[in-house]
């Protein structure tokens with residue numbers, strides 16, 4: 001295992017660090033001011049300063065870095081890891097580079113499973129950053145961590161599919177520019193458990209699709225990245241050509257989508273943790289309590305040291321996972337993907353908690369990015385599968401391995 005960045009990665013890292021420092025982080029406040037002044041608070045991607053940043057990113061060749069194949073930068077997971085980490089420092093970073101979820105996962109689905117017509121109509125404008133998208137799987141009515149529970153029906157009727165069901169927590173869907181939704185439902189509830197599901201493309205303006213409301217996370221509506229919508233599908237009709245792949249492929253496509261999605265989240269979260277440590281260290285050097293700087297208090301030094309150790313451990317595990325995905329494929333790296341999905345949000349949540357504590361009450365406020373980041377990282381312990389589901393599967397694999405060793 002060699003995690004030393006190659007020449008291309010080093011070059012991209014230097015370029016991205018400069019871009020992040022000069023264009024992304026200094027504009028976070030401007031972005032939020034301009035978004036607040038807009039008529040439509042959900043239309044985050046029409047904010048002028050974001051358009052300027054995105055144009056600059058394209059000029060610098062920092063565009064679609066996440067996509068390994070044609071149309072993307074052609075980077076391996078190991079090459080992309082340090083880049084995603086840099087973007088994760090700021091909420092604006094991934095969007096600036098057209099590397100933000102859920103569009104990245106949706107572009108991967110269209111890239112890997114979409115036909116020519118679907119790619120032309122939806123993938124191309126997504127790669128160009130002209131439109132946005134959403135991925136609709138989770139439902140309020142069933143425990144959706146088990147994707148086989150999904151109940152939305154996708155029924156064939158002549159040369160159309162008719163969709164009925166209810167979804168919630170659909171990230172990005174409140175944004176009027178999210179023009180296309182990838183929807184998971186059941187085409188054959190009588191088929192074998194993992195072959196009942198299919199994925200279908202539903203354009204936003206299709207009659208019968210109601211964008212009911214936005215969901216809140218600890219009171220944040222996340223309008224600065226398109227919110228999380230509840231959707232109602234009532235007799236929504238789309239042509240048969242909107243099916244992605246063939247009937248029964250939905251579960252497999254969902255699994256394929258989640259591998260890269262999970263590691264991208266983890267890489268970005270490490271960048272966020274690095275920023276939290278930076279903020280924590282700066283704050284405690286500046287403030288004096290009971291006669292000495294906070295940075296000289298043992299307990300605060302313990303938080304700083306622990307944060308550094310935990311982040312280094314985490315990064316190595318994420319890099320190992322990226323390397324495995326590149327060398328033995330996503331399936332071969334399955335256990336490690338689960339391990340990083342378990343370890344990363346919990347560890348970064350711990351670091352953010354300490355950074356908030358070290359800031360005093362200010363840490364909870366809108367004056368620092370920590371409280372918002374804390375709410376965001378907490379959601380990652382659900383999104384793309386709750387901790388417990390990954391732990392359960394990882395333990396099962398470990399038990400199997402150990403049993404085989406004993407036999």
Ligand SMILES: Cc1cc2nc3c(=O)[nH]c(=O)nc-3n(C[C@H](O)[C@H](O)[C@H](O)COP(=O)(O)OP(=O)(O)OC[C@H]3O[C@@H](n4cnc5c(N)ncnc54)[C@H](O)[C@@H]3O)c2cc1C
Pocket residue numbers: 102135136137138139142143144145146168169170171172217228379382383384385386388389392
């Ligand atoms: C901010 C945010 C954004 C999201 N974005 C999207 C999106 O864009 N598209 C989308 O489709 N979904 C999205 N989701 C939904 C997310 O993927 C689901 O919340 C997640 O899959 C869990 O499903 P559930 O909420 O139905 O929990 P449930 O399935 O009801 O599970 C509840 C709890 O049961 C426990 N549990 C479940 N299974 C096991 C097990 N095997 N062993 C032990 N305990 C278990 C876990 O503690 C789990 O948290 C998002 C969620 C959030 C919070």
